[in-house]
Amino acid sequence: MEITKRFHRIIAIYFQLQGRSIVKAQDLADRFDVSLRTIYRDMRSLEQAGIPIYGEAGTGYSLSEGYRLPPTSFTQEEIISLAAAEKLMQKFVDPDMFRHFSTAIGKIRSYLRYSDKTNMMLLEENMWMSSPGLTFNEKVPEALSVLFESISMRKTIVMEYRAVYRDQPNIRKIEPVGIYHEGNFWYFVAYCHLRDAYRQFRIDRIHKVSRTDETFTREHKPLSHYLDKKESHPSWTVRLRVELEFARYLQWDRSYYGFESEQIDGEYVVMTFQSNNPEQEFARWYLRFADHAQIVEPEALKTCVRRIIDHIKI
Numbered sequence: 386m387e388i389t390k391r392f393h394r395i396i397a398i399y400f401q402l403q404g405r406s407i408v409k410a411q412d413l414a415d416r417f418d419v420s421l422r423t424i425y426r427d428m429r430s431l432e433q434a435g436i437p438i439y440g441e442a443g444t445g446y447s448l449s450e451g452y453r454l455p456p457t458s459f460t461q462e463e464i465i466s467l468a469a470a471e472k473l474m475q476k477f478v479d480p481d482m483f484r485h486f487s488t489a490i491g492k493i494r495s496y497l498r499y500s501d502k503t504n505m506m507l508l509e510e511n512m513w514m515s516s517p518g519l520t521f522n523e524k525v526p527e528a529l530s531v532l533f534e535s536i537s538m539r540k541t542i543v544m545e546y547r548a549v550y551r552d553q554p555n556i557r558k559i560e561p562v563g564i565y566h567e568g569n570f571w572y573f574v575a576y577c578h579l580r581d582a583y584r585q586f587r588i589d590r591i592h593k594v595s596r597t598d599e600t601f602t603r604e605h606k607p608l609s610h611y612l613d614k615k616e617s618h619p620s621w622t623v624r625l626r627v628e629l630e631f632a633r634y635l636q637w638d639r640s641y642y643g644f645e646s647e648q649i650d651g652e653y654v655v656m657t658f659q660s661n662n663p664e665q666e667f668a669r670w671y672l673r674f675a676d677h678a679q680i681v682e683p684e685a686l687k688t689c690v691r692r693i694i695d696h697i698k699i
Contacts (some may be wrong), residue, residue: 394419395427399436402448409445410580420638447516464501466491468508476514477566481527522589531594532573535561539601542575545593546586554592555579560601563586563608566643574611577602623658623667624681626650631677642667655681664689 394417401416410424417424422544432438435451459467465491474486494502497652521528526552529581535542542561547554562583571588620643628637632647632654643658660667668689671678678685 388395391427391647395430397430398424398427402431402436402438402446404445407445407447412445441557459497461501461504463574464497464505465508468505468512470483471509472512472514477571479521479526479529482529482533496498508560522591525591525594528588528591528594529564529571529595531589532561532564535596536563540598541578541597541599543595543597544591547592549590554590558597559584559586560603560605562611564603565612569641574608576605587609615646620659621662621663621683621686622662623660623683624654625656625671625678626681627656627659627678628652629654631674632656635674636671642670668693 386422397417398408398413409419409427413424414421428440438446439449440446448688457593471487471490474483478486494505497505506659521551531542534540542559544557544559545554547559558578560578561573561575564571564573571660573586573588574583575586577584591619623643627653629649635656639656639658645657645659647656649655658667663686665684667684671680671690672693675690680690
């Protein structure tokens, strides 16, 4: 069993090397939950098998330029994943990015056996994803593609962007750092030359975008560095007392509003949240089901909800 497990790990390591320009030993150790010593031993096994691996201390491992094995066959589980991925991409990325992905999937299909192609078609015919809605600006179908190109090529972007507090978009030159999906929207972090600072932007608020030939003016830290700062903003601890029979209807939305835990209390469920925007975002979400829930704390949130109710026009 241990020999079989090691064999599959070594094969998986090879595919990691084949799919990436540089692979770090620590990343492999974390991925396969083994020690660094085990990874070093696996690398020696690949080298003894004739795989030309180049390694440099402090950098990582890579395959010698130009070395590739012919395409391998796919397992049934991998084919299922490809079919599912194409449907997910259709929903969660913009039209331009989906077009590129479909082209890539088409090339992969050419290596599949006839039976595998048939199975993939059958899966696709019986999978459906709802429309992405307002996730992207329809006038800018290439937004994600341009951002990804900018990050990989380290080229600045010029865009027309309308912030939530503006009636009209303004022009900004930015250096994108990274892209992430949260809630129902795509966001990206970038160094903004207009503000001379790092800012968070929402992709559906881009009205026009183009990549320039200008190289980034600075070295940026990984996206996680800026997301950690974003999450470190002061937050409120919120507790709601929700009717037990109704609580199940909140399980899909609550994670977007900082849900942390829940505890059953008789005919109620006490839910605890950490909210970064309680006065507007959380308060307005609460009003959607306020007839089935009570705010336990904080008192300030109750005040926010009452203020919103007082301004309701009927």
